[in-house]
Amino acid sequence: MHRREFLIRSASGLGAAWLTPKGVLNELANQNPLRKFSASDTVTLGRTGIKTSRLAMGTGTIGYGHHSNQTALGLKGLSGLLLNGYDQGLRFFDAADAYGSHPHVAEALKHVQRDKVTVLTKTWARDAATARADLDRFRRELGTDYLDVILMHCVTEGDWTERFHGVMDVLSEAKQKGIIRAHGCSCHSIEALRAAAKSPWVEIDLARINPIGAHMDAGPETVVSALREMKAAGKAVVGMKILGQGDLRGRQSEALRYALSLGVLDAFTIGAESKGEQEDLIRRVAAA
Numbered sequence: 675m676h677r678r679e680f681l682i683r684s685a686s687g688l689g690a691a692w693l694t695p696k697g698v699l700n701e702l703a704n705q706n707p708l709r710k711f712s713a714s715d716t717v718t719l720g721r722t723g724i725k726t727s728r729l730a731m732g733t734g735t736i737g738y739g740h741h742s743n744q745t746a747l748g749l750k751g752l753s754g755l756l757l758n759g760y761d762q763g764l765r766f767f768d769a770a771d772a773y774g775s776h777p778h779v780a781e782a783l784k785h786v787q788r789d790k791v792t793v794l795t796k797t798w799a800r801d802a803a804t805a806r807a808d809l810d811r812f813r814r815e816l817g818t819d820y821l822d823v824i825l826m827h828c829v830t831e832g833d834w835t836e837r838f839h840g841v842m843d844v845l846s847e848a849k850q851k852g853i854i855r856a857h858g859c860s861c862h863s864i865e866a867l868r869a870a871a872k873s874p875w876v877e878i879d880l881a882r883i884n885p886i887g888a889h890m891d892a893g894p895e896t897v898v899s900a901l902r903e904m905k906a907a908g909k910a911v912v913g914m915k916i917l918g919q920g921d922l923r924g925r926q927s928e929a930l931r932y933a934l935s936l937g938v939l940d941a942f943t944i945g946a947e948s949k950g951e952q953e954d955l956i957r958r959v960a961a962a
Contacts, residue, residue, distance in 0.1 A: 710960070711728065711934050711959055711960065711962060712728065712763075712959060712960050713727065713728055713729035713762070713763070713764060713955065713956040713959040713960070714727050714728070714729070714762065714763025714764060714765075714956070715727065715728040716728075717940050717941050718940070719792075719823075719856065719878055719910035719912070719940050719941065720877060720878060720908055720909050720910030720911075720940060721877070721908040721909075721910075722823075722855065722856040722877050722878065722910060723855075724792055724822055724823070724855055724856060724910075726765050726766045726791075726792035726822075726941065727763060727764045727765040727766045727792075727941070728941050728942070728959070729764055729766065729941070729942065729943075729944065729955070729956070729959060730764075730766035730767070730768040730792075730794070730912065730941055730942065730943035730944075731755070731756055731759045731764055731766060731767055731768060731943070731944075731945070731946070731952070732744070732768045732914070732943040732944055732945030732946075733745065733752065733756075733767070733768060733769050733770070733773050733775035733778065733779065733945060734768070734769075734770050734772070734773035734775065734945060735919065735920070735945035735947065736919065737770060737772055737773035737774075737775075738772055738773075739772070739774075740771070740772065740773070740774030741773070741774050742773040742774065742775065742945070743945065743947055744773070744775060744778075744945050744947060745773060745774045745775050745778060747947070749777060749778055749781055750781070752775065752778035752782075753778050753779075753781035753782040754949075755946065755948070755949060755952060756778070756779065756782035757782050757785055757786070758949045758952060758953075759946075759952055760782070760786055760791070762952075762953065762956055764956075765790060765791050765792060766791070766792045766794070766941060766943070767779050767782065767783075767791055767792065767793050767794065768794050768943040768945075769793065769794065769795040769796075769816070770795055770796040770827060771795065771796065771797060771798065771808065771812065771827075772796065772798060772827060772828075776795070776812065776815035776816050777815060779793065779795075779816055780815060780816045780817040780818075783816065783817055783818060784817070788818060792822045792823065793816060793818060793821055793822050793823070794821075794822060794823040794824075794825065794912075795812055795816070795821060795823070795824055795825075796824070796825045796826070796827035796828075796860060796880075797809075797812070797824060797825070797826060797827055797841075798827050798828070799826070799841050799844075800837075800838055800841060801838075801840055801841065802840035802841060802843065802844050804841075805840070805841040805844040805845065806844055809821075809824070809844070809845075809848055809853060809854070812824070813853075820852060820853055820854065820855065821853065821854045821855070822854070822855045822856065823854070823855065823856050823857070823858070823878055824845060824848075824854050824856075824857055825857070825858050825859050825860050825878065825880055826838065826841060826842075826845075826857075826858075826859040826860070827859075827860055828860055828862045829859050829860070829861055829862065829863075829866045829870070830861075830862045830863040830865075830866050831863075831865070831866060832863070832865030832866060832868070832869055833869070834859075834866055834869055835869050835870075835873045835875065842857075842875050845857040846875070856877045856878050856910075857875070857876075857877055857878070858870070858876045858877050858878035858879050858880070858909075858910070859876060859879060859880070860879070860880035860881075860914070861879060861880070861881060861882075861891060862882070862891065863891050864891040864892040864896060864897070864900070866891070867879070867881060867891050867892075867897065867900045868900055870904070870909075871900050871901075871903040871904045871907070871909075872903075876904075876909055877909060877910060878909065878910040878911075878912060879901075879904055879909055879910070879911055879912070880912050880913075880914050880943070881897065881900075881901055881904075881911055881912070881913060881914065882897070882913075882914055882915040883897055883898070883901070883913045883914075883915065883916070883933065883936070883939070884915055884916055884917065884918045884921075884922060884929055884932065884933070885922075885928070885929060885932040886918060886921065886922065888915065888918030888919065888921040888922065889915050889918055889919045889921070890915060898936060898938065901936075901938040901939075902938055904938075905938045910940045910941075911938055911939055911940055912939065912940060912941050912942060912943060913933055913939040913941070913942035913943070914942065914943050916929055916930065916933050916942050916943075916944050917929050917944060926954075926955065926958050927958050927961065927962060930955075930958050930959055930962045931962045934959075934962050
């Protein structure tokens with residue numbers, strides 16, 4: 675194997691760009707300039723046909739109990755942050771019932787063309803009846819007739835695709851009726867992630883990934899292996915915890931370079947907490 679080919683495979687497959695950014699990354703840049711990225715790049719989520727921005731605006735940093743760092747900004751504060759991102763070319767709103775961010779997203783949606791943004795939200799439903807009720811309630815709360823993406827939130831069981839088949843059936847039916855455009859899950863264990871990789875039902879997976887393994891399902895190399903399996907199967911992979919839930923907040927550029935170097939993420943979500951922080955992230959993606 676030639677040295678250049680070895681370097682490229684190492685950087686993309688093992689995250690070597692993170693481990694030796696001034697060595698491997700610089701040599702690659704000199705021999706074959708790396709692709710330029712933008713937070714506002716239009717990407718397609720797997721085989722769903724959904725086109726959106728590379729960077730999603732997260733609304734759930736430390737999000738649970740219908741509260742998050744972002745919802746603490748208030749209705750006008752968070753909706754204004756979403757609209758500021760929209761003005762910068764971001765078209766991906768990442769919400770969840772658990773974050774309590776539906777009213778904030780709904781307020782932002784009043785000021786944009788609905789078909790110009792992708793609305794993703796998440797349900798904790800673990801039975802069919804709750805899933806049906808959530809679909810109706812979520813659309814009311816968000817002020818929209820349809821949801822672009824709905825995910826089963828925080829699945830942890832290795833057998834979740836069997837245990838929660840009732841929820842999966844409800845979401846499949848909703849897609850057939852045009853109530854949603856795509857379905858999938860967010861995983862919070864390596865067993866659940868591996869099950870998602872093998873499930874034909876999963877169209878989109880929200881996966882925790884960063885170079886130091888902070889708040890992840892397993893070490894980066896193990897997680898990336900599962901994500902490559904997903905990608906090969908045509909699933910959309912959306913990264914989360916890119917900054918390790920704040921653990922990498924002082925090393926944003928390195929973390930972004932790592933995420934972009936993997937070649938498995940269709941998009942990724944980061945929850946900014948101010949317009950200045952949001953615009954700084956946008957600049958850092960362009961410079962990565």
